[in-house]
Amino acid sequence: MDTTEEKSAASVKIVDAITAIVIFLIGSLVMWDSIRLGAKWGSDGPEAGYFPFYIGLILCLASVVNFIAALRVRSGESFVSVSSMKMILSVMIPTVIYVGLIGGVGPVPALGIYVASAIFITVFMKWLGKYAWPITVAVSVGVPVVFFMLFEIWFKVPLPKGPLEAALGLA
Amino acid sequence: MEEINSLMQGFSVALTPYNVGLMLVGVILGVLIGVLPGLGGANGVAILLPLTFSMNPTSAIIMLSCIYWGALFGGAITSILFNIPGEPWSVATTFDGYPMAQNGRAGEALTAAFTSSFIGALVAVLMITFTAPLVARFALKFGPPEYFSVYLLTFCSFVGMSKGSPFKTIAAMMLGFALAAVGLDTVTGQLRLTFGYTPMLKGFDFLIAVIGLFGIGEILLTIEEGLAFKGAEAKIKMRVVIDTWKQLPKYWKTSLRSSAIGCWMGITPGGATPASFMGYGVAKSMSPNGANFGKGEMEGVVAPETAAHAAGTAALLPMLTLGIPGSPTAAVLLGGLLIWGLQPGPLLFQEQKEFVWGLIASMYLGNIAGLIVVLTTVPFFAAILRIPFSIVAPVILVICAIGAYTVHGSMFDVWLMVGFGVVGYVFKKLDYPLAPLVLALVLGDRAEDAFRQSMLMSQGDMSIFFANGLVGGITALAMLMLFWAPLKGVIAKLRGR
Numbered sequence: 001m002d003t004t005e006e007k008s009a010a011s012v013k014i015v016d017a018i019t020a021i022v023i024f025l026i027g028s029l030v031m032w033d034s035i036r037l038g039a040k041w042g043s044d045g046p047e048a049g050y051f052p053f054y055i056g057l058i059l060c061l062a063s064v065v066n067f068i069a070a071l072r073v074r075s076g077e078s079f080v081s082v083s084s085m086k087m088i089l090s091v092m093i094p095t096v097i098y099v100g101l102i103g104g105v106g107p108v109p110a111l112g113i114y115v116a117s118a119i120f121i122t123v124f125m126k127w128l129g130k131y132a133w134p135i136t137v138a139v140s141v142g143v144p145v146v147f148f149m150l151f152e153i154w155f156k157v158p159l160p161k162g163p164l165e166a167a168l169g170l171a
Numbered sequence: 172m173e174e175i176n177s178l179m180q181g182f183s184v185a186l187t188p189y190n191v192g193l194m195l196v197g198v199i200l201g202v203l204i205g206v207l208p209g210l211g212g213a214n215g216v217a218i219l220l221p222l223t224f225s226m227n228p229t230s231a232i233i234m235l236s237c238i239y240w241g242a243l244f245g246g247a248i249t250s251i252l253f254n255i256p257g258e259p260w261s262v263a264t265t266f267d268g269y270p271m272a273q274n275g276r277a278g279e280a281l282t283a284a285f286t287s288s289f290i291g292a293l294v295a296v297l298m299i300t301f302t303a304p305l306v307a308r309f310a311l312k313f314g315p316p317e318y319f320s321v322y323l324l325t326f327c328s329f330v331g332m333s334k335g336s337p338f339k340t341i342a343a344m345m346l347g348f349a350l351a352a353v354g355l356d357t358v359t360g361q362l363r364l365t366f367g368y369t370p371m372l373k374g375f376d377f378l379i380a381v382i383g384l385f386g387i388g389e390i391l392l393t394i395e396e397g398l399a400f401k402g403a404e405a406k407i408k409m410r411v412v413i414d415t416w417k418q419l420p421k422y423w424k425t426s427l428r429s430s431a432i433g434c435w436m437g438i439t440p441g442g443a444t445p446a447s448f449m450g451y452g453v454a455k456s457m458s459p460n461g462a463n464f465g466k467g468e469m470e471g472v473v474a475p476e477t478a479a480h481a482a483g484t485a486a487l488l489p490m491l492t493l494g495i496p497g498s499p500t501a502a503v504l505l506g507g508l509l510i511w512g513l514q515p516g517p518l519l520f521q522e523q524k525e526f527v528w529g530l531i532a533s534m535y536l537g538n539i540a541g542l543i544v545v546l547t548t549v550p551f552f553a554a555i556l557r558i559p560f561s562i563v564a565p566v567i568l569v570i571c572a573i574g575a576y577t578v579h580g581s582m583f584d585v586w587l588m589v590g591f592g593v594v595g596y597v598f599k600k601l602d603y604p605l606a607p608l609v610l611a612l613v614l615g616d617r618a619e620d621a622f623r624q625s626m627l628m629s630q631g632d633m634s635i636f637f638a639n640g641l642v643g644g645i646t647a648l649a650m651l652m653l654f655w656a657p658l659k660g661v662i663a664k665l666r667g668r
Contacts, residue, residue: 016601023342030349033364037356045627048359051619052352059345065338079600084395091394092593095387095568099589102572103582113573121565129561143566147573155222157577 201241387592
């Protein structure tokens with residue numbers, strides 16, 4: 001669906017190679033930690049690192065093959081175009097802020113899952129969907145209210161709550 | 172016929188009004204999950220799993236397995252009407268289903284798809300009813316080496332059956348094993364791969380991985396495609412249903428072939444997705460109408476749907492009898508069993524008769540309920556698909572966050588889910604398969620235990636995996652699967668000579 005004129009943010013080749021390198025590093029990390037714990041045969045049988053050591057080893061070997069395979073690809077096929085990348089970031093960044101707002105991280109206050117969800121849906125619909133206020137508010141307030149009823153009242157599964165619920169005496 | 176008696180008892184368990192109600196709720200939720208992008212069988216069940224913690228296990232599994240059947244049915248709706256596979260296993264259904272819908276035969280295509288799904292599932296359930304008790308009885312003799320060789324076979328089958336690079340399959344799988352190793356080692360009490368970071372102590376829960384990899388990852392992929400849903404009208408009239416049913420019997424050969432492919436691919440963990448492609452491919456090469464495939468041939472809908480549903484159902488056989496799930500969704504159901512305090516495996520058939528046979532009976536009933544629900548409610552679900560993605564996407568993301576939080580009531584898990592989402596997106600685009608990763612994460616600890624116990628038995632001698640005919644046979648089969656791709660090349664060369 002993407003045309004040739006569309007600018008590519010990264011080629012498949014590069015992302016594939018980087019992924020192989022990252023997996024190789026994870027594999028080495030697993031092997032290193034396994035050796036630290038002991039990956040040999042102890043007095044009472046295999047040590048804690050015995051099995052994970054081989055997992056790490058196979059992980060490293062497989063990623064070497066994947067790395068070479070990635071480099072041998074000649075076509076400059078695009079992994080993601082600039083415009084798609086923008087779309088993805090415009091979803092990922094609000095999502096990360098949303099998760100931050102649920103529990104609070106650093107300067108971000110903890111609002112609880114219901115209020116955070118309402119803000120998240122509002123931002124998403126206004127910013128990406130360009131909806132009118134009435135429908136935006138209806139969805140962004142309606143959905144958390146339904147979830148509140150479902151989880152807190154019907155199934156009695158407590159979810160993170162913030163100052164609003166406390167003020168309303170619902171927490 | 173002991174099985175028939177047990178099954179009848181199962182029906183009496185499953186047929187209480189409460190359980191039938193749960194079945195209907197499950198099927199409807201399942202179809203909804205199957206229709207919506209970003210929610211699929213595996214992560215849908217994972218998200219709803221925490222809601223069942225307080226239910227009794229039999230009712231809980233009836234509801235969750237019905238969600239699974241619903242999702243299997245639901246995938247076909249989007250494939251046929253919108254040319255968008257709601258689930259990976261319904262990709263092959265788009266090949267002929269969408270052309271049929273464009274020719275104004277949407278009702279026929281949907282009826283054919285649903286009915287074939289039902290038949291595929293029915294064959295697989297019959298297979299489970301009669302072979303599961305035998306397999307379970309046989310598996311009672313299994314010791315640690317046998318179990319490890321079965322795990323080996325499971326994972327080697329993934330490598331042998333992988334469509335893309337086998338090394339990517341291996342890397343994804345080993346990543347799953349590595350993630351499974353994180354946390355407290357139960358045998359030695361040592362901390363592995365935690366690097367002094369406390370939240371890592373309990374390790375990675377695969378439910379979080381499933382929600383992130385399949386849920387968030389899928390949403391990101393969908394957003395990138397910039398979805399605009401433009402679909403054919405969906406209405407199924409009773410007359411069309413009956414007319415289609417009259418035509419279906421002539422495809423009995425295709426149905427039978429696809430059911431067999433599906434059952435086989437479900438038991439060996441190929442899963443529903445490769446089964447649907449294989450079913451389609453085999454039908455195309457063997458059917459007299461093969462040349463018309465891709466232009467809107469009903470047989471091209473029957474073949475993949477039958478195979479996918481048979482595989483999805485058959486995946487529960489190894490899950491119940493050996494505790495080894497044949498698909499990510501079966502893995503999530505297995506996780507449920509453990510949470511409800513049931514140990515999956517051969518003993519389940521002796522100690523939890525009511526549970527096992529209640530579940531098997533509910534498979535028959537759930538699929539009948541599923542068929543009725545989808546045939547009558549297609550317009551409703553098609554309408555849901557017309558809701559713009561910028562409304563559906565944030566709601567699904569909220570559902571995923573809630574789902575991840577409720578697993579352990581931990582915010583760390585929600586962050587992990589976001590991380591897994593990014594990994595899922597990258598892996599999907601680079602053709603790293605996600606199913607082996609999830610299964611390795613689920614089975615990692617138990618595969619390791621089986622390996623350690625075997626090593627203790629033999630004092631570190633690997634020959635224990637070839638010690639007798641049974642374990643040696645399974646290990647040899649595993650090796651055959653592992654080297655299947657190069658072997659196939661050699662065989663083809665020898666033949667060509």
